[in-house]
Amino acid sequence: MAGDRAATTGTAASVEFRQATKRYRGQDAPAIQSLTLEVPAGDICVLVGPSGCGKTTALRLVNRMIELTDGDILLDGQSIRKRPAAELRRGIGYVIQQVGLFPHLTIGENIGTVPRLLGWDRQRIAERVNELLELVSLPDDLRDRYPAQLSGGQRQRVGVARALAADPPVMLMDEPFGAIDPINRERLQNQFLRLQAEIRKTILFVTHDIDEAIKMGDRVAVLRKGGVLAQYATPPELLMHPADDFVEDFVGADRALKRLSLLRVRDVDLWKAPLAHAGRPTADVRAALAEADVPHPLLIDSEGRPVGWLSERDLAHDTVPETPDTAAEPIVELDDIVRDALSDLLRSDTQYGPVVDEHGRVAGVLSVELISHFLSSSRATEQAMGPAERVAS
Amino acid sequence: MAGDRAATTGTAASVEFRQATKRYRGQDAPAIQSLTLEVPAGDICVLVGPSGCGKTTALRLVNRMIELTDGDILLDGQSIRKRPAAELRRGIGYVIQQVGLFPHLTIGENIGTVPRLLGWDRQRIAERVNELLELVSLPDDLRDRYPAQLSGGQRQRVGVARALAADPPVMLMDEPFGAIDPINRERLQNQFLRLQAEIRKTILFVTHDIDEAIKMGDRVAVLRKGGVLAQYATPPELLMHPADDFVEDFVGADRALKRLSLLRVRDVDLWKAPLAHAGRPTADVRAALAEADVPHPLLIDSEGRPVGWLSERDLAHDTVPETPDTAAEPIVELDDIVRDALSDLLRSDTQYGPVVDEHGRVAGVLSVELISHFLSSSRATEQAMGPAERVAS
Amino acid sequence: GSDNNDNGSSSSGAGGKLIKSNSANGDVTVKVGSKNFTEEFILGEIDAQALEAAGYKVKRDLNLGSEQIAFKALKNGNIDGYPEYTSTALTSFFGKKATDIPSDANQAVDQAQTDFSKVGLVAFAPTPFTSANAVGMLKKRADQLGLTKVSDLKGKSLNLTLYGSPECRQRPDCLVGLEQNYGLKFKKFVPVDIGLRYEVLDKKQADLSIIFTTDAQLSTRHDVVTLADDKHVFPPGNVTFVARKSTVNKAGADMQKTIELVQQGLTLKVMRELNARVDVDRETPRQAAREYLKESGYTK
Amino acid sequence: MLSSVVVPVLAQVQIRSRSGNSCIEKNRLCPGWIVDHFDRYTQPLVQHVVLTVTSVAIGFAIAFALALLTRRRRWAVGPILGFTGILYTLPSLAVFFLLLPITGRGTLTAVIALTAYTLQIIFRNIIIGLENVPVDAKDAGLGMGLTDRQLLWRVELPLALPDIVAGLRIASTSTVGLATLAVFAGAGGLGSEIISGSNITFKTGVVAAGGLALLLALALDVVLLVAQRLLTPWRRVNAA
């Protein structure tokens, strides 16, 4: 199995558009206009833009479902024009919105299509099918069912498995989750990101939903009508420095908040809390307060778990009391998404939240102020998670 | 016209579920389980919940597309059981997800269906149709087109107009915007809310999207699997005090932020900014600073428009300089949604944002701290806009 | 009914043949039938139109099919009468051997008469012309094989194909006769629609084809010959109008008188000409019949 | 006696001289002849039209009634399709003669056979048409308070019309073809001009009669098509 699995995590190739242009017959305006962008091997590049802007066209140019009018596209530096279309396509996974499973073939046969074209022996195909079913976490008794007998979500995953069958270095996905309702959609997105963390393919992913783009993309290419590239950047860059008004509108007014959903608390360098243990002399605490970012000391128990904030009144005694005035609410975890943490901070009146590690020990303090500082600092960009980590938890 | 318009803004009836229960034949688990809730006349009640939880069923019980197994439903205190189904339905507007316009009838004939059933004369029907087209802001040359000739959004509005034709006191809408892509969806929601502000019908509205529920509902009924009512409350209540874990999960981890999208900056009672005019003696400014919430004075021009924040160094001179150290970024408007304002504040390093009225004159200062205070105060609930106001701008 | 004929002849002369319409016949309806080939259509139409001229109401049910169908239709009153060949009647209806058929038309009719009357039918006086089946072939082929009469076929028939109407297979005055009386065996016999009897010769599909002596083609085209029936298996038949006694009584003298009158003109030459007008000139039987009655002076 | 009558030579039918090389005598395809002798085909043509139209009309009436019956009895659709399917399958020629003992020769027999043939085509299309009516249109109709009957006449039938007409078109065209066999049932029609007597060897005649049947079929098809277009204006608009 391990060996087989290796196969799935094997190859990945860079994809490069060079002045790629497509003008449909009988249409004067081009659907894609000298599009130039490079997708590093193993990355997810999301093509996003309003309906009719040329996303599907761009995608289908890559596996030559549509022929270029002008310019070129390179896979691992080699022009697609040089290779016979059919052979080229077998080396590129293709998942379309409506999945398009073959209704007359079993799930197993569907997934095995390309390997069969490549002339693998039955034994090998069978193994590969099982392996892929496991990979997309489908029970392997589905193998002999027909597409009509599967739920929308299951079909979706079969579609992905089928595209992965011959372990293609590149995958094209056209609104793969477009047809699915918001609730299941989220689940599928996460499953897929976990899968990608494992297989690390180069993926071109089309959507018209900016949130999906930000969630799924290592890099996002925003297209505007006429297939013109408006901006090509990582999600954080996109949110922080929209290239122009079109992009700014497209990413939405609350883009700063969107950016927070790309961050985990551990990415922010937290404030040091002036810590205090019950029974210790308050003098030391006051001393510590001096060079602390937080105006109040945080009382912790013997295991270092936060108990509460000490008020001036608490410090009036000369030893730190057992029970502080205000509880240490809300408690934030290192793995929390910053966006949710902020939401908690805003909800509870306090400006500060003690941050704890997996053992519940205080690791620092998060504050609204800190978050805004952090956002405006460039670090947010570097720190931002790749899509895969976003679903680690 | 005014008179006619009166007609559309006329009646509205309360709807009351009393222990309403529906058990489909051949199914042991009920789809709706002793559902009890009352919708005041003129309110929008949103039924929300995961797929299969019984939303559609609940809705269709009201106009007897499905017959109650047990319990009762009252319109204006009168049981629906007492009235013949067909006649009952003519008194209830019904908009289904797929709109379901009659493809063989013109827009005019579609809208005029129920009036024709009620035996109105041609003259009156024609007038009503024009009036409704205007109401849903469709050009009345659409009257003689066929549904196939309309865009999705236009069809949607025709569907609404048709449901309103006989000025029914109650409207049922099953995922009316479910089929429409996120971008147009927002526009339609706003149009509809403006319309409702005008007609004030009693509306039962089904969606599975919590954001839509919060946006559209005067009150939101969260259903859980099996058609059990999990919570029935106004959006702010729902967000602030979820009844249980199911609801809490369903409304999402960032519910505080969601709540902010129900508020406009004018609803928050803003901080007073210590204002300063160029050329005035700095002494007065220092004095003003004393009892101000904001540590820095805000320089304004002769029209009272914000110019920038004055630093300590600026105050070193004895008259206020023309050009301050730091610009007054970001500038927030009274009509901005608090959520977007927060986003702006977080983006720009500063903690404060001057708030201006429609003339650009300073009306106060908004700060992240202020927002969190405001949120935790109960006032957020009272202040929260009804659905109609949310789209006033 | 000879005295009818006397009246007919006595009242004849130049215009004497002219059929007079008798208003008394107006309330009698006669259903005239016919079998399903050209000659029968023409005869049926002649009788029908003549009766109309005499003032009768006439219904037509031509194209009945074979003699069996026509005979049955006649017996159970679906039709009141139709033209039939004496020979066919005797062989097909009354089981006479083809060889025993009297060559004199009137004797043949008289023979049939008794049998007919048993089933409530009466046969009118026969036509002058006689018609019989014949073995026809292309002249070239005949000369080539040196054939003039049927018996010449002996020994040669085994590699010759014979085409004929379907019923020919089972008819003593057709294939059966050829096999039994002449002792001939053919390469194969192919039954085809009766209308195709010359087609198959022209298309070289048939060496031999069963044709009728009254066929127009025999006078119009000279590339077809008939082989002499030296053993008399093809009894000549004159046509007699067979009618239901009941109808005849109801219809009165005019019916039989008229029909026998118009049949007098039907000599072999005339019959072939009329067939020619339909089969070669492609007139409708109704048209040919009308012309016949006019040109012979039976109608204006 | 007879002979004495026969002897006096009558005014003779004139024997035409035939060169044998006119188009007709050569039995070629002679369009000119068709034009000149068109009247020859009027009666058969009329018979043919009557046969076809009556059969399809009756067939439609029955099929429609059956379709309405099955609205409340879905289970009946299968059996009806099965039974009419057999009627459809039975070769008309066979049906003519199966009926002969009961209804005898003539138009009645032919019409019964042809009607039986059309039943399934029409019935199936009516059912398909009603099933193809978009569920949401029906749902909306009911939701707006249309009674079952109103729903049928105002929503379902109009929307099913294209499928129903499609059925009628198939039925009428194929019935025109089958009606040529009516001659075997003694019901005349264009078939008589094709086979009776020596017609089957008459190249020009076969083409003329066959062609007329073809034209008649297409004419009926066009009529129905036009009727449908007039009745379904909403299908002519080009979608937005």
Place this chain on the structure above:
Amino acid sequence: MIHPTFALLSNFSGAFDFIFHTREAQTGGVHVGGLHQVLSFTWEHVKLSGAAILIACAVAIPIGLVLGHAGKGELVAITISNVGRAVPSLALIAFFVAYIGVGFTNVTLALVLLAIPPILTNTYIGVRQVDPEVIDAGRGMGLTAVQVVRRIELPLALSSMFGGIRTSAVNVVATATIAPLAGVLTLGDFILSANVYGADGRLAGAILVALLAVAVELAFATLQRVVSPKGLKVST
């Protein structure tokens, strides 16, 4: 006139007697009817129809597949089927007899012409009905045009295709009944040469032809069910 139903009974008993026992021909001379003759005519009938259908398939299916795959010739396919339906089978046979001649080959050809339209059209429609997304996916996976036809379009079109063959088969069997007009002795001979076989023979012929047609219909209906892909039959 005898009471219809009674006449009916007597008629049919006569007809069945004709099928199972030989009897003297109406015209005298030889014996007709009986199982042996029935079987030989049936065999001829089947042989004629079968030949016609096979040839028609060989011609129509490839054309249908190609047209359907190319998405071209919509008009052609539809027109062919409409005209095909409108052409009277009788006229077609007569036409062949008048112009080409009688005999097995000629009649077969006439029947082939009759059989082609439904097969061609249904094949075409079957292919066109395949969900474009599925074909798109196929091409996207690197199937060549031929492979798309063979692995996707053909299997998915099979059911519709056999629907067409079924229609043709029934038509052909029915039309083969008038083949005796052109010198091919099918079951139709019992009907057309009634003066040989008599009323009983004719009725027997009608019954036999009807039975044969129904049998063919059922056979092909079953076949159609068998060949239609399992994946399309499973209940969701």
